[in-house]
Amino acid sequence: MSKQAPMPPKPNADDKDLKAALKTAEAALEAAIRRERDNAAAVQRRIAEVVHDIKNPVTALLANIEILRKESLGPLGDARYKALADSMHESGSRLLEYCQGLLDDFLRDSRQRQNEAPPNDIRETPRTVDAAAMVREIVALNQALAEERGIRLDAKIAPDFPPIHTLPTHLHRALTNLVSNALKFTPRGGKVIVDAHLDADKNAVVLVVRDTGPGLTATDILRLLRYGAPTQSEHGESGAGLGLANVVHLVREAGGDVEIEGGRSQGTAIILKFPHELTRVAA
Numbered sequence: 001m002s003k004q005a006p007m008p009p010k011p012n013a014d015d016k017d018l019k020a021a022l023k024t025a026e027a028a029l030e031a032a033i034r035r036e037r038d039n040a041a042a043v044q045r046r047i048a049e050v051v052h053d054i055k056n057p058v059t060a061l062l063a064n065i066e067i068l069r070k071e072s073l074g075p076l077g078d079a080r081y082k083a084l085a086d087s088m089h090e091s092g093s094r095l096l097e098y099c100q101g102l103l104d105d106f107l108r109d110s111r112q113r114q115n116e117a118p119p120n121d122i123r124e125t126p127r128t129v130d131a132a133a134m135v136r137e138i139v140a141l142n143q144a145l146a147e148e149r150g151i152r153l154d155a156k157i158a159p160d161f162p163p164i165h166t167l168p169t170h171l172h173r174a175l176t177n178l179v180s181n182a183l184k185f186t187p188r189g190g191k192v193i194v195d196a197h198l199d200a201d202k203n204a205v206v207l208v209v210r211d212t213g214p215g216l217t218a219t220d221i222l223r224l225l226r227y228g229a230p231t232q233s234e235h236g237e238s239g240a241g242l243g244l245a246n247v248v249h250l251v252r253e254a255g256g257d258v259e260i261e262g263g264r265s266q267g268t269a270i271i272l273k274f275p276h277e278l279t280r281v282a283a
Contacts, residue, residue, distance in 0.1 A: 053098065053173050053176070053177070053246070054095065054098075054099075056176050056177060056180040057091050057094070057095050057141065057176060058095075059145065059180070060091065060141045060142045060144070060145050060180075061088055061091060061092065061141070063142075063144040063145040063148055064084055064087070064088050064141065064144045065088075066144070067084065067144050068081065068084070068085075083140065084140075084144075087137060087140035087141045088141070090137050090141070091137070091141045094169075094172055097169060098169055098172075098173065101124055101169055124167050124168070124169055124170065125167075126165050126166055126167055126254075126255070127165070127166075127168060128163045128164075128165055129163060129164050129165070129166055129168045129171060130163050131161070131163065131164050131166075131171065131196060131205075131207065132157045132161050132196055134168075134171065134172060134175065135155050135157060135175065135194050135196055135207070136155055136157070138172070138175050138176055138179055138194070139153055139154070139155040139179070139194055142179050142180070142183060145183060146183055146192065149183060149186075149188060150188035150189055151183060151186050151188065151189075151190050151191065151192060152190070152191045152192070153179075153183070153191075153192045153193075154191070154192075154193050154194070155193075155194045155195075155196075156193055156194070156195045156196070156197075157195075157196045157197075158196060158197040158198060160198060161196045161197060161198065161205070162198075162205065162279040163279065164205060164274050164278050164279060165255075165278045165279070166254045166255050166256070166274065166278060167253065167254040167255075170250045170251070170253055170254040171250075171251075171254050173246075173250055174246075174247045174250040174251050174254070174272065175194070175207065175209070175272075177243045177244075177246060177247050177250075178209040178243075178247060178270050179192065179194065179209055180243070181243045181244070182209050182210075182211040182213065182268075185211065185213040185214065185268075186211045186212055186213040187213065187214075190211065190212040190213060191211070191212045192209070192210070192211045192212075193208075193209075193210045193211075194207070194208070194209050194210075195207070195208040195209075195210060196208075198276075199273070202273070203275070203276045204273045204274060204275060204276055205273070205274045205276060205278070205279055206271060206272065206273050206274075207271075207272040207274075208269055208270070208271050208272070209269070209270045210267065210268070210269040210270075211267050211268055211269075212267045213267055213268060214264070214265065215262045215263050215264045215265050215266045215267050215268055216260065216262055216263070216264075216268050217263065217264050221244075221260055224243075224244040224245065225244060225245050225248065226245060244270075247270070251272050254274075255274060255275070255278055256272050256273055256274040256275075257272075257273050258270065258271065258272060258273075259271040259273065
């Protein structure tokens with residue numbers, strides 16, 4: 001008479017609880033891995049943005065230093081060197097302020113990861129900004145680079161252009177990015193104009209960086225609005241593709257919006273619009 005194989009033990013409540021606990025633990029581990037992967041990607045993108053935003057003013061500073069080194073404006077006693085030194089000092093101060101803001105952000109994020117509340121909000125806060133003076137400063141700083149590349153760089157500022165209540169470092173970074181990009185993609189003999197005016201019809205204050213470069217198609221714009229879309233300039237420089245996408249992010253955080261005009265062979269105009277109510281806050 002053959003023996004019957006022993007029946008497997010019936011699962012009891014403890015086994016079911018253990019399986020459920022294991023499944024919950026696995027799901028929690030997978031979620032933690034996804035979070036860490038997302039955090040790592042965010043950190044990498046942030047580092048790329050920082051390098052990009054520091055590189056632009058440093059490039060302009062080096063062009064100005066080269067003018068001083070070669071005494072391109074004549075003997076160093078020439079009064080024009082004073083204006084050049086002033087713009088370099090202003091740009092260096094902005095760069096230092098930006099770096100300090102980055103350090104504050106990293107410290108805040110570190111405290112949050114440790115579940116420690118920071119003593120106060122150390123993010124940039126809105127304040128009244130003389131945007132007209134900011135435009136003049138950025139144009140002055142980049143003038144040497146523009147001349148080196150054979151490009152005419154000018155500011156066109158309406159006499160009644162008002163101060164704006166916004167995030168100053170955000171606005172400065174956005175404008176610096178746009179002027180730098182325009183100089184990269186405008187060929188020798190071209191023009192870059194930074195225009196600041198009021199738009200009464202749309203109840204807005206407007207800052208426009210307009211160039212006579214090769215222009216952008218709708219496909220180009222969509223590509224450049226994605227982080228990391230590589231670029232190649234008229235002057236042989238390669239770019240990481242962070243400029244335009246970062247500008248949109250910065251301007252929206254600062255309370256404005258971005259529009260893009262132009263087409264192939266028509267040049268490009270990047271338009272920053274801020275609600276007119278932000279000038280009343282600033283007044």
